[in-house]
Amino acid sequence: xxxxxxxxxxxxxxxxxxxxxxxxxxxxxxxxxxxxxxxxxxxxxxxxxxxxxxx
Numbered sequence: 001x002x003x004x005x006x007x008x009x010x011x012x013x014x015x016x017x018x019x020x021x022x023x024x025x026x027x028x029x030x031x032x033x034x035x036x037x038x039x040x041x042x043x044x045x046x047x048x049x050x051x052x053x054x055x
Contacts, residue, residue, distance in 0.1 A: 003009050004022040013020050023031070 004020050010020050021031075
């Protein structure tokens with residue numbers, strides 16, 4: 001995790017449009033679980049037929 005503390009690496013990530021968020025392996029696993037739930041919700045919305053949307 002020392003890499004995340006280096007200003008050059010933080011600048012590199014920022015230039016890529018990425019935020020540095022150093023965490024524990026457990027914290028990262030939790031992030032992935034939540035991110036997957038959000039992605040599944042977006043996919044479900046994307047495949048919903050237009051006829052099911054209400055204006």
